[in-house]
Amino acid sequence: AMRSLMELARSDQSLALPSDGCPVRGPLSRAVQNSNLPATADYGNMLLILFAGHDTTGHTMTWLLFEIARKPHLQRALQAEVDAFFA
Numbered sequence: 610a611m612r613s614l615m616e617l618a619r620s621d622q623s624l625a626l627p628s629d630g631c632p633v634r635g636p637l638s639r640a641v642q643n644s645n646l647p648a649t650a651d652y653g654n655m656l657l658i659l660f661a662g663h664d665t666t667g668h669t670m671t672w673l674l675f676e677i678a679r680k681p682h683l684q685r686a687l688q689a690e691v692d693a694f695f696a
Contacts, residue, residue, distance in 0.1 A: 615641065615648060615655075 618641040641651050677684050 612648075615651060618642060618655075 620642075641655065644651050646654070677687060
C-alpha cells in the first residue's frame, strides 16, 4: 500500500505547493516528487513528518485549551470572536 502511495506522490502533479497554484495538501508530496533519496528514506521521512505533525498539533491544542481554561477573560474574548465570525 505504501509503495502505491509513494508512486502517486511522485506522479500526481496536483499534489504540489501553494506557490505552484495548488492546494495546501501537497507540500510533502512535492518533496517526494523532487527527492533524490531512495524509496525507504522517502517513506521514513513521510512517516516521521506525518507523525510529528500529529503529535505537535495534539500537544498544541492541549496546552491551548489548558491555558484558556485557566483564564476566563480569554475564554470570553475567544467566544466573542468565534460568535462574531459565525454570525
